[in-house]
Amino acid sequence: MDRIRLALVGCGGMGTRHLYGMKELALTSLNNVELVALCDIRQENADMAATEAEKLFGHRPATFTDMETMRRHLPDLDAVSVVTDPAFHHTVACQALELGLHVMVEKPMAITVGACRRMMDAAHKNRRILSVAENYxxxxxxxxxxxxxxxxxxxxxxxxxxxxxxxxxxxxxxxxxxxxxxxxxxxxxxxxxxxxxxxxxxxxxxxxxxxxxxxxxxxxxxxxxxxxxxxxxxxxxxxxxxxxxxxxxxxxxxxxxxxxxxxxxxxxxxxxxxxxxxxxxxxxxxxxxxxxxxxxxxxxxxxxxxxxxxxxxxxxxxxxxxxxxxxxxxxxTDGNADWRLIALEYHELGEAILKNRRIEVDGTEGMKDIAVVYAILESSLAGRAVTLKEIESCALYDYQREIDDALGLE
Ligand SMILES: NC(=O)c1ccc[n+]([C@@H]2O[C@H](COP(=O)([O-])OP(=O)(O)OC[C@H]3O[C@@H](n4cnc5c(N)ncnc54)[C@H](O)[C@@H]3O)[C@@H](O)[C@H]2O)c1
Incomplete structure (x- = not known):
């Protein structure tokens, strides 16, 4: 196998840009990713992305509105790229990991540090790769x-x-x-x-x-x-x-x-x-x-x-x-950096799956990036300086608890 079989989950604005990133990669001799499916809870968004993909790759990927059905139809799928809005990153990523798929998730890795930890646990338990697409x-x-x-x-x-x-x-x-x-x-x-x-x-x-x-x-x-x-x-x-x-x-x-x-x-x-x-x-x-x-x-x-x-x-x-x-x-940088940086993210994911190469922004790195953002918001709410240790361990969680409660996360 020299290419991973991948599905894009979340076909909105950034999902569309991901298609162009995959195309940049496909134009090189180092291509190691094949887009086989598109999944979005909104069928019309998956359809619009499929039309864009057909234009770019010359074939129309299959479309789905839920991952379980997609997995059943595509037993040889290797990975998903999660480009939904951030409130769903952890649910989609954890479900994919439980289905035995490797995951690359757009930034921010998740909506809270607690949600990041769930994703890290699911990746560890299922021995799958968890990569965070941080392009800058x-x-x-x-x-x-x-x-x-x-x-x-x-x-x-x-x-x-x-x-x-x-x-x-x-x-x-x-x-x-x-x-x-x-x-x-x-x-x-x-x-x-x-x-x-x-x-x-x-x-x-x-x-x-x-x-x-x-x-x-x-x-x-x-x-x-x-x-x-x-x-x-x-x-x-x-x-x-x-x-x-x-x-x-x-x-x-x-x-x-x-x-x-x-x-x-x-x-x-x-x-x-x-x-x-x-x-x-x-x-x-x-x-x-x-x-x-x-x-x-x-x-x-x-x-x-x-x-x-x-x-x-x-x-x-x-x-x-x-x-x-x-x-x-x-x-x-010359030309379109946006698509090329996305291409680099996909290539790294492919290399990690196919050749056991290292992921630069893995779950731990992605969680640490989130923890600094929440250190800012938790410090403001608490009215005091906070340590990153408190935030990464979820010992201080007052700001984020409201988000977890709204999303039904325990
Ligand atoms: N790296 C960058 O430069 C960059 C730029 C823009 C956006 N982003 C990131 O990309 C992600 C998506 O942002 P966007 O602007 O494309 O949002 P968007 O609202 O345009 O698209 C989100 C898509 O996900 C779909 N979706 C939502 N929940 C889903 C689920 N459970 N399963 C399947 N599909 C689902 C929606 O229907 C929609 O089509 C965000 O995490 C955002 O931060 C990154």
Missing amino acids: RRDPSARLIRYVLDNRLLGKPYLAWLHALSPGNGIFITPWRHLKAKGGPVLDMGIHYTDLIRYQLGEVTEVYADARLIENVRYKPPSIGDTYAFYQNRHKAMPDTVPADAEDVSAALLRMADGFTVNWIMGYGGSGGISGEMILCQEGRIETYGTRGGKAVLQRNGEEKRTHEQTLELAPGFSLEPLAAHFFPNRI
Whole structure:
């Protein structure tokens, strides 16, 4: 067997983008994934994805509205990719693992740390792979910055910030992104940042934070930028207003295992915004953590600012894994990073199943990313600094208990 047989579960906006990611992989000689089925509780979404898939791959995958039926019809299925909204990640992933399937799940791994733990237990019990699709860190910009930090090309970091606050009261992509029990903006977008912070700077040990709900009603934006048919149809069907109950603005101080702090301001809402990323090191500064389609920018003390290309001159030993090197031969993003980063996630899953290779963002990593987000929300509710130990062990769980109760999780 040189290809895993895979089903996509959750055929919404990101599910559609996953099809394009699989297509990017299929165009290479390293392809190790075959899409055989699509599953969505809404048949019309599965059908729309099937039409898109037919256009991309020349054949129409089978469609299903429940996983058990899909499993019965496809006994040689190897894995599922879970791209449902986050409130269902744990139910879908645990069911798939119990059905003997390997699982890759979109970020955020799950809706609470408790839900993450259930998924980790199910993967362990069924001896299946659990992978979390966290795309930002796979971009050449994030890889290069990690190389600069690991090799101490600017010395040790001593202070950092990550500010990503956008003002306004528009609906952020989907109505569910404003609901606490479905994954509010601090979780949905903040998870990319907690992953990047941990990837670049190591473990967070303690958090002191304040998080607030500023916009309790959200309004339909006049248009959306994404051109995929799915997004455009969804925009048309969007209600004019939706109620919001998830915090949309957060500020925090994250203490890192090395003792220094990261200042965090993140959210979508309110009357003002701020954007800026910085990692201050003893011998210079890095102006981004890297992102999907990003470019590294840094400055050594006493020298001019360096572009990504100029940073590469400082790092002759920096290389990308074979598929990433194929997509980004100049070690810099060009063209459509979104699909290529997704392709890298699928390829890694295939290699892990077929050749027992390691998964970079496994259940433990995915859970730790979630725990930092919930350390922010739990700290705000508790009105005190919290340790990551308390959050990862679920010893402090007041904020998340409400979500578990709403979802019927014990
Ligand atoms: N990595 C990224 O850059 C990125 C970008 C966007 C979204 N995402 C993630 O992708 C996931 C999906 O987001 P989206 O914007 O596509 O949401 P969406 O609402 O557009 O799509 C979700 C789809 O899942 C289906 N679904 C829900 N429950 C299901 C179940 N139990 N079984 C089968 N199908 C089910 C829905 O019917 C819908 O079609 C989220 O976890 C989100 O955070 C990641």
